[in-house]
Amino acid sequence: MCCIVCKAWLPRCRLHLWARITLRGHQELRTFSRLLSKYRDFGNHVVELTLDLTGSRWQSFPLILVDKLPKVQQICSRNQSVNDDDQGPPLHPQHLTALSSFRSLSTWIVSGLSFQTMASFIRMCAAFPRLECLHCCGTKWRISTGPSLPLYQATLVTSLHISDTILPSMSSLWYMLAALPSLNRLICEFVTWDGEEHISIVPSPMASLQIHELSIRDIDVSSQFVDMLLAVIDPLALDTFRAFPREIDQLRHCARVCDAAGPSLRHLFLGDTSKSSFKASGHTGRHHYSYLIHSYKRIHNRQTIS
Incomplete structure (x- = not known):
């Protein structure tokens, strides 16, 4: 042609x-x-x-x-x-x-x-x-x-x-x-990863990672995972955070990242990947979800996806 x-x-x-x-x-x-x-x-x-x-x-x-x-x-x-x-x-x-x-x-x-x-x-x-x-x-x-x-x-x-x-x-x-x-x-x-409830983080002589955009989806966000994450990145550099953990109860661990980021965090996207999370987690899960939705009014762009 x-x-x-x-x-x-x-x-x-x-x-x-x-x-x-x-x-x-x-x-x-x-x-x-x-x-x-x-x-x-x-x-x-x-x-x-x-x-x-x-x-x-x-x-x-x-x-x-x-x-x-x-x-x-x-x-x-x-x-x-x-x-x-x-x-x-x-x-x-x-x-x-x-x-x-x-x-x-x-x-x-x-x-x-x-x-x-x-x-x-x-x-x-x-x-x-x-x-x-x-x-x-x-x-x-x-x-x-x-x-x-x-x-x-x-x-x-x-x-x-x-x-x-x-x-x-x-x-x-x-x-x-x-x-x-x-x-x-x-x-x-x-x-996902095999086992390992606790890891000993080796301090790095290098500067923390300047992560501007962080997206987490369908991951077991545990306290140990957040500890590892905050040990290797500089939360004050975080501009955009997308958190879709495997269970809605795990949003409370995501709140630690938001708190550590402080005023530098301008874009926040929240949700969970389990369709039955609200029913399974009950009042506690809904409480964590509502807490994150209403506690970060300072953030320029907030979106919730359930």
Whole structure:
């Protein structure tokens, strides 16, 4: 159709099709790499790349595509197999060198992948020279990370979105936050962790995270969780807080975050993710809900969603 309207559109349309590439399987990845080796200029037009690979084969993409996608801005790494928990061999230094060749990459979406440790995952993130946004969906870490200072840091990451994930421990979440010192936007949705009623937070010599936007949805917001959160972030920097805990009774713990934020908090969104929360929690749950609704009249923008 473009050729009929204007002959000059044909090559432009072809180049536009290269902007978003989806590769399914290792064979397509190899074929795509050979094509870029033959026509190197095509790689300059790829902006978003989605990789659907099975098991640990996703780790091979930086070695196969090294220096072939100079302008790619977003890479989505997805695991095709739902039940495949293979985290693959430990990272080789060549992998980290290859990751550093993606100099324009700003967003990395990790879906359904498994890593051996949180430290190895952060080390990969740190290898990208300009990574700013990190989205972990259904990601797994095999070994629990204790409350120790991170070995590596991804100093340029400013936004973290973690969803549909079972962490090995609450300490692993603390470790991840401590490894992202420039973080200013944090979204946690449908995140759980195994056991661990209490964790000993290791004081960090670094400044607290300057989180401006914090979103919590369908999470067990316990007193220990809030303790961990307030230990790693600076609540006075918080501008927007969205709290949708798993049970309405847990809103009382969210109130601690609001109190710690003080007058800096200007946007507050409250709700709960359980349809039966009011009926199950009774008068106590409704009391916490009403308390938060009416106690923060100083906040510029307040919205309640039930």
